[in-house]
Amino acid sequence: MERFIRESAAIVEVELIKLVRDPTEIISRAVQPLLWLLVFGQVLAQVRGIHTGQLSYLEFITPGILAQSVLFSAIFYGIAVIWERDLGVVHKLLVSPALRSSLVFGKAVAAGFRGLVQAVVIYLIAFIMHVSLSLDPLKIFAVLAAVMLGSGIFATFSLIIACIVKTRERFMGIGQLLTMPMFFASNAIYPLDIMPGWLRVIAQINPLTYLIDALRGLMITGGESVHGYLVDFGVMLVVFAALLFVAVKLYPTLAE
Amino acid sequence: MNSPALESFAIRTSELTRQFGSLTAVDHIGLNIPYGEIFGLLGANGAGKSTVIKMLTTLLSPTSGTAEVGGFDIIRSPADVRRRIGYVSQLVSADGTLTGYENLRLSAKLYGLPKAERGTRIADALDFMGLADSAHKLVRTYSGGMIRRLELAQAMLHRPAILFLDEPTIGLDPVARRTVWDRLLDLRRDYGMTVLITTHDMEEAEELSDKLAILHAGQISVVGEPAELRAGLGADATMDDVFVHYAGGLIHESGTFSEVAQTRRTAHRLG
Ligand SMILES: Nc1ncnc2c1ncn2[C@@H]1O[C@H](COP(=O)(O)OP(=O)(O)OP(=O)(O)O)[C@@H](O)[C@H]1O
Ligand SMILES: [Mg+2]
Numbered sequence: 001m002e003r004f005i006r007e008s009a010a011i012v013e014v015e016l017i018k019l020v021r022d023p024t025e026i027i028s029r030a031v032q033p034l035l036w037l038l039v040f041g042q043v044l045a046q047v048r049g050i051h052t053g054q055l056s057y058l059e060f061i062t063p064g065i066l067a068q069s070v071l072f073s074a075i076f077y078g079i080a081v082i083w084e085r086d087l088g089v090v091h092k093l094l095v096s097p098a099l100r101s102s103l104v105f106g107k108a109v110a111a112g113f114r115g116l117v118q119a120v121v122i123y124l125i126a127f128i129m130h131v132s133l134s135l136d137p138l139k140i141f142a143v144l145a146a147v148m149l150g151s152g153i154f155a156t157f158s159l160i161i162a163c164i165v166k167t168r169e170r171f172m173g174i175g176q177l178l179t180m181p182m183f184f185a186s187n188a189i190y191p192l193d194i195m196p197g198w199l200r201v202i203a204q205i206n207p208l209t210y211l212i213d214a215l216r217g218l219m220i221t222g223g224e225s226v227h228g229y230l231v232d233f234g235v236m237l238v239v240f241a242a243l244l245f246v247a248v249k250l251y252p253t254l255a256e
Numbered sequence: 257m258n259s260p261a262l263e264s265f266a267i268r269t270s271e272l273t274r275q276f277g278s279l280t281a282v283d284h285i286g287l288n289i290p291y292g293e294i295f296g297l298l299g300a301n302g303a304g305k306s307t308v309i310k311m312l313t314t315l316l317s318p319t320s321g322t323a324e325v326g327g328f329d330i331i332r333s334p335a336d337v338r339r340r341i342g343y344v345s346q347l348v349s350a351d352g353t354l355t356g357y358e359n360l361r362l363s364a365k366l367y368g369l370p371k372a373e374r375g376t377r378i379a380d381a382l383d384f385m386g387l388a389d390s391a392h393k394l395v396r397t398y399s400g401g402m403i404r405r406l407e408l409a410q411a412m413l414h415r416p417a418i419l420f421l422d423e424p425t426i427g428l429d430p431v432a433r434r435t436v437w438d439r440l441l442d443l444r445r446d447y448g449m450t451v452l453i454t455t456h457d458m459e460e461a462e463e464l465s466d467k468l469a470i471l472h473a474g475q476i477s478v479v480g481e482p483a484e485l486r487a488g489l490g491a492d493a494t495m496d497d498v499f500v501h502y503a504g505g506l507i508h509e510s511g512t513f514s515e516v517a518q519t520r521r522t523a524h525r526l527g
Binding site: 003006007009010011013014017018021022086087088089091092093094095096097098252255256 | 410
């Protein structure tokens with residue numbers, strides 16, 4: 001266990017060094033949520049076509065947009081892994097005696113930290129746009145935990161895809177193919193109960209839905225979690241564990 | 257000379273085979289490499305050199321056959337094998353977005369070097385490879401020769417008994433190449449490291465290796481000491497003659513496009 005933590009921490013450390021050294025990627029990722037909140041959120045709020053209970057539409061989608069940016073920035077983690085494979089960095093990691101689980105888990109945690117940067121950005125934008133954010137420290141802490149967990153889930157998912165497709169070109173195609181449907185088949189920009197039945201079924205097996213549900217309750221004053229935090233975090237933990245299990249099996253095939 | 261090293265081999269393979277679909281990349285190979293030897297593995301593009309190394313370093317599992325590295329079976333005890341080996345891949349494995357020092361620190365942690373020793377080990381490795389002055393520069397700014405030396409430093413940081421080097425001098429200028437050779441000879445002298453090195457460079461093969469094997473289409477076509485192999489082909493045969501004779505023709509003959517492209521990319525990135 002001590003070894004697992006030490007090795008994972010070593011991976012996290014280098015990822016954080018890289019992040020701090022070259023923040024352009026993460027900053028450019030902040031543009032998209034800005035557009036969603038500023039344009040999409042404002043316009044749809046005028047239409048008043050979607051019933052979002054006691055929350056304003058902008059308040060309703062703020063957690064959804066945070067989850068979206070967590071999803072989009074984590075899902076392209078696979079590209080970085082493929083890049084590392086083309087360079088031979090993956091080979092170097094895999095000939096080391098480090099546990100394969102430390103390598104995979106370290107990557108997931110590093111993705112979690114990237115997610116935190118997204119959270120800070122969204123909080124700032126939302127604050128400027130007068131979204132009534134809950135500033136209860138305990139809730140903020142829970143938001144950060146949810147964001148890390150969500151980032152870990154999507155980064156690990158992305159790692160699995162990378163291990164299967166192995167080339168950048170194929171990954172780009174599949175990445176697009178998966179992320180947009182995942183976003184639309186969730187409760188990010190409309191509530192579950194206005195969805196047609198088939199879509200709701202898909203949304204309910206989509207881990208993004210549980211991340212958003214938790215965030216909606218935690219971030220916004222007056223927001224509430226439909227499924228309850230226990231279910232939200234429980235589902236996310238189980239999904240994360242299952243994905244890690246698969247990723248640990250597949251990661252070594254990257255060096256073949 | 258009754259040392260146990262005479263009986264036990266650093267690397268032993270028996271009928272080692274790897275197929276990719278219908279292609280047999282490595283075909284029933286048997287090698288016995290004693291501790292302390294520098295062993296050259298030669299062959300044209302696509303002959304199977306990297307595939308042999310990947311199996312011996314536990315990155316790729318064999319289709320059939322067995323191998324022991326440092327006394328451990330590569331399939332049954334991969335973790336024990338990994339602890340005893342160092343590997344420099346044919347690709348550029350140093351992380352360009354980190355400094356040389358950070359690359360080494362990552363290795364030190366992944367290999368579980370005790371915290372108290374990490375600093376001195378890293379400093380020694382940097383000194384040994386002549387990188388002390390550039391330790392805190394991004395690897396992306398290094399020359400090809402410096403990158404290769406850093407990769408060697410990473411591979412030897414934990415003092416492995418056996419080093420696997422896959423074309424370590426490709427794309428390097430003669431001076432940089434010479435430096436890598438000298439360091440390898442030092443490692444063997446100071447730590448008795450066993451080295452398995454692949455190359456296309458016949459001068460390198462002759463200069464460094466105690467013994468070499470030439471692979472052709474996944475099979476070993478000859479094993480022997482460089483001088484012995486030359487002598488076998490006539491009084492004034494060169495190492496290039498040896499290569500042409502045993503490797504089945506010109507160097508680039510059997511390379512597929514992607515392999516050649518890969519090699520070029522590597523060379524380009526290094527150069
Ligand atoms: N992962 C793989 N999938 C399919 N075929 C592969 C794979 N790796 C290697 N091969 C094939 O196996 C054969 C041996 O390749 P290998 O890389 O071992 O050759 P090599 O001797 O190292 O060549 P080079 O000098 O170009 O590095 C080649 O025909 C190659 O195309
Ligand atoms: Mg090769």
